[in-house]
Each structure stands twice: as structure tokens, then as C-alpha cells.
Amino acid sequence: MQKLIKYLLPHRFFILFSVLLIFLQCLTQLLLPDLMARMVNIGIVEGNIDYIYQMGVYMLILTIISMIFAIVAGYYSSKAAAGFAQLCRKDLFDKVAYFSLEEFDRFGTSTLVTRTTNDVTQIQNVIMFLLRVVVIAPMTFLGSIILMIQKDVAMTCLVLLTLPLLAGFFYFVSRKIIPQIQKMQIKLDAVGLILRERLTGVRVIRAFNKEEAANKQYAQANDDLTQTSLRVNRIAAILFPGMLLLTNLATVGVLWFGSFRIETHFLNVGDMMAFIQYVMLIMISIVMVSFAFIIIPRAKVSSDRILEILDVEPVLFDSDSESLSNLDNNSSAVEFKNVSFKYSDSDEMILKDISFSVSLGETVAIIGGTGAGKTSLISLIPRFFDVSCGSVFVAGEDVRNLKQSELRQMIGFVPQTAVLFSGTIAENIRYGKEDASEEEIWKALEIAQASEFVEKMDEGIHSYISQGGTNVSGGQKQRLTIARAIIRRPKIYIFDDNFSALDYKTDANLRNALNTEIQGATVIIVAQRVATIKNVSKIIVLDNGEIAGIGTDSELMKTCGVYRDIVISQMNHENSETDDANGVADKEVSE
DSSP states (O other): OGGGGGGTGGGHHHHHHHHHHHHHHHHHHHHHHHHHHHIIIIIITTTOHHHHHHHHHHHHHHHHHHHHHHHHHHHHHHHHHHHHHHHHHHHHHHHHHTOOHHHHHHHOHHHHHHIIIIIHHHHHHHHHHHHHHHHHHHHHHHHHHHHHHHHOHHHHHHHHTTHHHHHHHHHHHHHHHHHHHHHHHHHHHHHHHHHHHHHHTHHHHHHTTOHHHHHHHHHHHHHHHHHHHHHHHHHHHHHHHHHHHHHHHHHHHHHHHHHHHHHTTSSOHHHHHHHHHHHHHHHHHHHHHHHHHHHHHHHHHHHHHHHHHHTOOOSSOOOSSOOOOOGGGOSEEEEEEEEEEOOTTOSSOSEEEEEEEEETTOEEEEEESTTSSHHHHHHTTTTSSOOSEEEEEETTEEGGGSOHHHHHHTEEEEOSSOOOOSEEHHHHHTTTOTTOOHHHHHHHHHHTTOHHHHHTSTTGGGOEEOGGGTTSOHHHHHHHHHHHHHTTOOSEEEEESOSTTSOHHHHHHHHHHHHHHTTTSEEEEEOSOHHHHTTSSEEEEEETTEEEEEEOHHHHHHHOHHHHHHHHHHHHHHHHHHHHHHHHHHHHHHO
16 A cells, blocks of 8 residues: 555645644543543532533533544545545556556456446545544553553553453454455456446347346345455454443443542542543544454555556557658558467467558458458557567558557557447547547548438437447447548558448448548458458458468459358358349239
8 A cells, every 4th residue: 555655645735734633633632531530529529619610611612622623634634535536546547548458358347447436435435534543543542541640550550451352352353354355355346347247238138038147147246245245244243342342341440440449549539530531532542443454454455456557567668769650751551571469368379470561542451251360460550469479560660669649640440349439429520530620520421421310310410429329320330430530531541340330332332432532541441241342452361360362352263262262152142132032022023
């Protein structure tokens, strides 16, 4: 937790001021038993009513002052804790925002959310608690001991005899509770993961009638968390009855031994009553410390989980060199040289010895079977991952020597899975260009064949898109993501199988519009349909992570068996669909 102290430094004034107020609150509390002892010894025993009233007024004033100190100290300690949480969450979010895809896969979304919210809140609560306990508990304890010694040393020794019992009791409880708290945080992550998967995959679950299985899986994870929480609470439940027992034993000891001290005139009745109150203050301070034994271990677990994120060394980082690339001055826009690649958690190479180049203004298609490595290959261009071997060049410069922001500014990337954010259509399109005018937005939508359905919406480009784009169809989402890339007007376009969700007519119109509007830009298309890429200048065929062939459609039909098989299978599929459609039509005519 020491590494997180830096988040408290900007709020040190609030901390120091709250500590000062807590110190003053503690002093006022310690004076109250002494005033009560004087009231009894002088006012009650001697029958001095005026003295009783005088001490009563003093005690009332001290109580009000103590209450004011406590309220103001609580306010400033809360500000310090909230400020800590704000800075910590900001750094966590900033760190996660620059995670590579590899680091996202390593942690998982659910645990990143839990660590940024629940774990930070845990530490925030502990800081609020410690800012009060760390000051008031030791001061109350030591102040009470000192004032008790002034009144009677023998009685004080009797009270101190109970402290080793308390220490042993706390040690026993903490050893039992800390491992269970660590398990509870892990099980909380598991519940969050299952809940997120069930909510995001609700359509699939319902489509396959797996609601009961999903409920059972969640119920099991929830039961595991519940059982662990119960174990923590059962252990914690032992703490307070044990504290109460030891407090009562100390009080009984004070009354028993104090009666002998009063009988032998070593102690006054008022002083014994003050002793009992000091014992209660000591026990209250120890109870506060016992709370720390419960929440500090949990905060330690949370801080370790937060630091695990903050201490991550980025897999992808910008080079110290100031390399700048200008596509206009390079004939080769993208080039792969002997590239091999595997994911960090895999032993097998996904791509093997890939070499090819794409010239400026050229349109290149990448095709291959499922699992051939197409998406992995194009993910290396914007440097979502680093190559395992070889080099990827953009504008003649190794992507590892370019700043990631500059590299990605040159690229319009449309991912395979269409991703839209909650907000208006205009806000989603402006992810590609922040200062885009409405005219530019409509132009991009027109090129992406999306203007027609957007115009039919009540508020046009200001129509609201729900989280994940659930209020538009798959094809509409795909076209909106394409418009988002087009509005950027980059030098390189990468389309990762984005035309598969479109009908043939929309596909053809979109490709024609792209050919007209983005002339001069380099276009890399990952496609499943041969019809989508048949007329491009270069087709790269991937098979099991290796290049099976490079050339035009006619060249590959002669030289590449993999490509020929893909074409024939798609032709057979289309002919089969045509025959089925003709058969249905003939049947309808005959009827």
C-alpha cells in the first residue's frame, strides 16, 4: 500500500488539518472523566450543588466542542479519501486505456472493472477509517493510561494485565480472516466475469435455451462468494463478543479492586468512576484497532490488485526516436518482411514467414479459410500486437519506430466486429474525426451506404445509438463503422471482413463508392466473398498462417489450389441457392 501513498500527497493539507482536529477532539474526551470525578468527589460527596452545576456546564461545553471537532475532522478526512480515490481511478483508467490487446486478454474485462471500482472504494473506506483511528486510538489509549497512573498506579497495573490477552486474541483472529478475505476478492471477480458474460451474451443464451444452465453457473459462483463471505463474517463475529467479554472482565476487576482501595482510603469514589470511564475509552480505542485488523487486510488485497495493474510494463511502447513517416514520399505503403507471429499465451505460430508489400494507392485483398490468420495479420499493421519475428513497415518505417498515435492516425481501421458506443450517430462518426462538420458526416454516411436508413430515423445523425448498437441491425452497424473510418480520410484503409453482413447490392454499391471517393489511398480488404475482391490488383491467399499464393484472380485460379478451392466452393454454394430459388419459383408457377 505504500506505493499508493503518492495519491494522498496532493491532499496533505486536508489530512494534517483533520489530524489536528482529531487531536483536539481526543483531548476534550480525556478531560470529561476527570471533570466527572471532581463532580463526585467535591460536588456530590460534600453536597456542593453549585459545584455540580458548574462541572455539568463544563462537561456539556466540552462535549459540544468535541462533537464539532469530530464533524469537521470527518469532513476533511472524507475529502482526502475521496481525492485519493479520484486520482487512483484516473491513473488506473489511463493505464488500462493504453493496454495492448495482449494485456487486456491477460487480465480480462471483468477484473479490470472490479479493480477500478470495488478495490479503489475498499481502500478509500480504509483511508477514511485510518485517518481517525491512527490518531485517536493511540492518543486515547496513551492519554487514558497516563491519567489513570496519576490517580492510582496499582489500579492501572490491573488494567494493563488484560492487554496481552487482547493482543493474543487479535493475532488469532487476523490469522484466520486474512486468507479468507483474499479468497473473497477472487470469487468476487469470478461473479463479475460470469455476470458480464451472461448480460452481453443474453441473445445466444436464449437462442439455445441455456437460461437454466447459465443460472446454475451464476448461482454456483454466487454461492461460492456467499460461503466465503459468511466465513469472513463468522470469524469477524467472534471479535466483538470477545472484546466485550474482556472489557467486562476489566470493568469487574476495577470495581472489585477499587472497592478495597476506597476502603483503605487510597482512592476516592469519583476517581474509581473516572477509572471505569478510562477503561471504557481504552477498550473503545482497542475496538477501533480491531476494526483495522479486519479492513486493512482486505485493503491490502485490493491495493495489491491495483498495483498489479499500475505496475504492468507495457508490451507495446513508443520508441525514443522521433521517426516521422510520410506516405506521399514512399512508394511502399505497407510491407511485411519475414514476419512470424504468435500470441503470448500460445506456443504455436499463428503466422509463419509472411512477406509481401502493398504500394501506395493499391487495393489488396486477403482471403483464406477460417483460422488462416487473416485478422492476426492485419492487426500487426496498426501495431495492436508486435511481431514475434521479422518486421512490418508502414511508409518505409518499421512500425516499432513510430509513435503509436502517429501510426494509427494514418490508418482507417474497420474491425471485424462492428463496435458502436452509446451516444448519437454523429458522436460515433466523430470518433474518426473530432471536428467533422455535419456535411462531412453525411458525406461519409453516403459513401458507406448508410445515409438512406439514417435519414429515415426521427433525428437523423442526432439519433441515439444504445450501448453496443443494439437498436440497429448488424448491417447498419457495419456501415456506420465504415463511415467512421471514411470520415478520417486516412492514407491507409483496412477493412477486416466488413462486407459479409451486407447484401450483394449494398456490397457492390459500397465498393463502387469507395473506388470513386478514396482514390489514391491504400486499401487492404480481408474478405470471405470472392465476389468482393475479384477485381482488386492483388490478392493474398493465406492457409494455416502461411502465404499460399499472391496474384490477381485469373493468376491465382491457375497457380493456387487453395484459392481455386475457395472459388469453386462459393460458386457451388451460389448455384445451389439459385437452383433452390428457381425450384421454388417453378413450383409457385405450376400451382
